[in-house]
Amino acid sequence: MTGGHSNPLFERVCLIGIGLIGSSLGRAIKRHGLARKVVGCARRAETRQAALDLGVCDTVHADPAEAAAGSDLVVLCTPLSGYPEIAERISGSLRRESILSDVGSVKQAVIRDVGPFVPDHVHFIPGHPIAGTEKSGPEAGFAELFEDRWAILTPPPGTDSHAVERLSALWRGVGAMVEIMDARHHDRVLAMTSHLPHLIAYTIVSTAADLETGERQEVVKFSAGGFRDFTRIAASDPVMWRDIFLNNRDAVLEVLQRFNEDITALQRAIRWGEGEVLEDRFRHTRELRRGVIEAHQAGSFDPREPEKAQTAAPVQDKTDPPES
């Protein structure tokens, strides 16, 4: 799919931010020989040391401008709130014809915040691998994280197609499937598939956390009944998710408004004992579940287990059952 170490896609890849995603990308690029050199950048000395110890990068820097200098690919892997300062600092050191990308979960805000700092001679291609775990930090990363996952790229109109293809090849090289998408469309779709679910999971766990002690202990004890799934989602990194909600505000508020209307309708049906309304609604959702299974997105609970999303063979639904 990609060249080996003798003919890598990039000479020098710079990863700014070496958390879960950055360290996974570094490991994957090195494993597949996709770059001659991987350079890491992190503010904290312990993170830089961990990145070296774990073999995530070949060299590390504290200063983003130093790290970016001479790189033909720079990828921002910090929480979104760090982007504007980093973009300003690296702006002057970005190499001619190099690619600047990122892995953030929101894309319009990245174009808004980073775009103004990108020199004309640099290809700016925001990206978002739909992959991750609820763990954080360089130790949490692993080279297989992106295998059979989607990597969405949102190049602004007019972006050089060769640069887009080169970055796509990198993502395919680490095992991902690439999709090119408009940034606004990305933000709307992800608001529904990811941001709203996380907001709701955080909320329900927070609601439970506010119960009085006795009930809270029993909620923990009997959490197998559905609640447990929500606690897992709600264990994700607080800063990363704060930034996502602040930076995809309009799309999140819109789907949240729709969700509120829908749950209010169900609330009313419960209050007035309207069984048919409830049953109809519950049947309706089963169909979408079927679509999800058919799209081969359901079925795997091991992030390293391929979901066979590109094959035509149906996969068995092996997911963990909810319990009543």
Add this chain to the structure above:
Amino acid sequence: MTGGHSNPLFERVCLIGIGLIGSSLGRAIKRHGLARKVVGCARRAETRQAALDLGVCDTVHADPAEAAAGSDLVVLCTPLSGYPEIAERISGSLRRESILSDVGSVKQAVIRDVGPFVPDHVHFIPGHPIAGTEKSGPEAGFAELFEDRWAILTPPPGTDSHAVERLSALWRGVGAMVEIMDARHHDRVLAMTSHLPHLIAYTIVSTAADLETGERQEVVKFSAGGFRDFTRIAASDPVMWRDIFLNNRDAVLEVLQRFNEDITALQRAIRWGEGEVLEDRFRHTRELRRGVIEAHQAGSFDPREPEKAQTAAPVQDKTDPPES
């Protein structure tokens, strides 16, 4: 833990309703030799035939009164809405000193609907195994379903303690851990751990199902970002869940009200860009997740894999990661 076939706990166990739970209970009772005879009852001829073919019961009946007659344990395993009619029909055939129980997810409503039909010479002990999958029907059952799961019993005050112990022994015999609880308390705890999560999962999937076609297809395609977990929960049996919400109305409406207040607060924080409010809330929930992991309820995604809930050893958190 329990006697073998030579000295079973019960002579004749009658399961009214042979869906996921009923058929699992039948298989488990037979595997562990906990009853001399297992009798099934189902309205539909295909279900009765399937139960015989699958070896879930020794004999089957269409008439609940015939099935219950002569049994020393009768367990209602139908959706909750079927209980009043069944209770009325079996009332006259319940054997002296027999036990009448059920597996419904709500307990106060069962006492309200079934209690009046229970003769004085019968021990009425409502029960609820916190186990299940999103599948339905006799084929979906399996003997290991209850292993290392909680089975909650809610005997009304004054219930014969020997009868409670005998029913507890049955649940322990199929691998469950037994907890005795007040019915009202059960309904409040389960409203939080199970009913509210299911209502929310149904709602968010329903919200997505109502998107226009193009966006809906992309939601399905990129569902790995958190949404997928919700579709699984929302695939559960519509009639069973309709009945749960109708029968645990007050407790569900109360936790739903709390949830609404909490999500409104987060919505406001997003609208006004209050990052600290979001981050604080998200950190807060991480602590409860830690409690869930420590309570050994988290970590297993195979329903047949023991969660080691009774051991002191910490279990690793092997759950599927959410993705951003």
